[in-house]
Amino acid sequence: MAITRRQFLAASAALAVSSQLSFAEVLTADGFIEVRAQQKVLGLLEDGAGQTAAWVLGPGPQPAVIRGRQGEELKLRFINDLPHEIWLHFFGVRGPSDLMTINVPPGADDAVDCVFTPPDAGTFWIGPIADQSRARDMGLYAVLIIDEADALTDLAELVLVLDDWKLDEGGAVEGNFGDVETMVGEGRLGNWFTGNNAYRPRLPLKRGVFTRLRLLNSANVRVMNLLFKGDDPLLIARDGQPMKPASLDSKALVLAPGQRADLLINPDGGDIRVALDLFEDVVEIAYLIPEGASAAPPAIADNFALPPNPVSPLGNxxxxxxxxxxxxxxxxxxxxxxxxxxxxxxxxxxxxxxxxxxxxxxxxxxxxxxxxxxxxxxxxxxxxxxxxxxxxxxxxxxxxxxxxxxxxxxxxxxxxxxxxxxxxxxxxxxxxxxxxxxxxxxxxxxxxxxxxxxxxxxxx
The missing domain is CATH 2.60.40.420 (Cupredoxins -  blue copper proteins)
Structure with missing residues (x-):
């Protein structure tokens, strides 16, 4: 059964609340989605403890999600409440070049409007392109979801943003930015793992339907080797681009910094533990918990695949x-x-x-x-x-x-x-x-x- 755009967006908004993510839904009188860069104190330690002075895009404390639709105009207004300018880039979006990297000066009077029509559906992100080491490690990023032109039916949805923060015992960001040894070495490797800016979050899965899990690795340097204990998900997209669905076969899903992946998750087998393989250890970082009344096992077509994006083919x-x-x-x-x-x-x-x-x-x-x-x-x-x-x-x-x-x-x-x-x-x-x-x-x-x-x- 097809669902309407209004039903789809309403369901997506409800899922966003339950999965601890905040949608950037502040609409201005002229129809813009308002995205604010601002300082926010986060409780990243266990049970929400700690005082992490972070920078966020959106209302916080969770990473913001911005939604648009393939082939429809997207109107964003960026306001910078930080005391310095920021440079942002739309990672993975094949939009117009003069808008995909923008400079946003501080102050509401210098808001920057960004209006374009995204050609591709998929999971993308917005993040810093200058002073990346500091800004990204402080949490200045947002997920950008572009829904398919024809809404997909019979799929629930979750977004999971993975990060590793470099924190002291009280949860403050260790501020050795600009260190030359770090710059020429491995990079700024964190010591504290979060999902959606929380320690080991428990994210709900709706029973009876497959869930499209959208993943982003927002870490500065860490490659995330992700294991899913309790399910064998289907990988259906990389970096926002659809692919022929493939089982992980109990192997790790490898996400380099900035990479995204879309998975199909089956809630019928019980709780799913998302773990990070550190080679010398395996650390659980999030839990996917089936909720709601018992339902019939989920079904998916044998030939299921996301619709392809309009990418120009390679020449000879x-x-x-x-x-x-x-x-x-x-x-x-x-x-x-x-x-x-x-x-x-x-x-x-x-x-x-x-x-x-x-x-x-x-x-x-x-x-x-x-x-x-x-x-x-x-x-x-x-x-x-x-x-x-x-x-x-x-x-x-x-x-x-x-x-x-x-x-x-x-x-x-x-x-x-x-x-x-x-x-x-x-x-x-x-x-x-x-x-x-x-x-x-x-x-x-x-x-x-x-x-x-x-x-x-x-x-x-």
Whole structure:
């Protein structure tokens, strides 16, 4: 039985309350969803204890969820109540380039309106793109859900935002931001795990229907290796892009920082424990608890799949232009010199400027793009990771596929390049404007691993 848009949104709002997430539903007189960046004291320790002075997007204390619909205009108004400017990016959203990264000055008088029509349905997020180490670790992010143009029926929904915070015994954020050793090392690794800004939350599952669990790893550096004890979920989307459903087969679901995944969860088998595999230990971080009256076992079509998004297909790879991208920096990462601020600098000068990572010889944003592509051109990126760390790389405004012998067929916006290895990625440059390619480990993006690329109508 089909449900109406009003019924769908009402059900979604009810689920949001029960799952401890707060929807950004403040509508202005002119129809904008108001999203406020503000300071909030969170109780992140056990039983809500602790005094964590955090930054949040939305009302808090839980991460906000912003909803729109594929093919319909989304009107957002960003207000910055923090005492400094913030730069935000729509991660994974293939919208217009002049709106997907925005600067929001402090003060209600300098609110920034963002109006566009999202082409893709899926699970996305909004987070900092400058001073990422501090802003992301302070909690400044929100989930952006774009519902399918034709609402899916017979699915409940939960959103689970996973993070690790670096806290002292009282719950305060340890403020060693800008530490050079952290920047050139592993990054700012947290010591306290939360789900939806709570310690081991208990999230309700509606009996009798499958639940679409939307996951976001919002941590600065930690890769989340997630285990689901009590169910074998179906993976149905990565980074907001639908995929052929696949069972996890009791293996860990691996989410790098900034990555998302959508799962189908069966509530019929009882409580489900979500655990984090730390290799030396396994830590339970959330519980999914069936609630409500007993119901018939859930059913799902054998050929169930999310509807595909309108992604431009790859062209002939044999004729595609290849761009070599070299990643250097960090401890034992081979970086000796790089261009920064228009001049070549040695490593000492780079470190004094807070830069310890480089992409193809440049540390940080540069007036000269890494490459320019014409609209519709297929580009091959040969990524050579010469660093001692695995590098999660994120692509703005587009999605790509891993290329081995053949394209993987799986569209994503983030790919992890193992330490000391090479990975080939293919994309169709179909979104005009100036975009970025950067590390999703916050400290490495701040420390220089970020370049721009452009997509133009035609070669001048």
């Amino acid at each position: 790879l044999a004729e595609a232009r290849t761009i070599s991208v070299v990643l250097e920096g960090g401890i034992k990462g081979g970086l000796t010199t790089a261009r920064w601020n228009g001049a070549e600098r040695d490593l000492r000068a780079l470190l004094e400027a807070g830069k310890g990572w480089a992409m193809s010889g440049v540390a940080g944003p540069d007036p000269e793009p890494l490459f320019s592509a014409t609209k519709g051109e297929t580009i091959l990126l040969d990524i050579d990771n010469r660093t001692a760390f695995a590098q999660p790389l994120h692509l703005h405004g587009h999605v790509w596929q891993v290329i081995e012998e053949e394209p993987s067929g799986l569209w994503m916006d983030t790919v992890v390049v193992p330490a000391g290895e090479k990975v080939s990625l293919a994309l169709t440059a179909d979104n005009l404007g100036l975009w970025a390619l950067h590390a999703l480990v916050a400290e490495r993006a701040d420390g220089g691993m970020m370049r721009s690329f452009s997509v133009i109508d035609s070669v001048p």
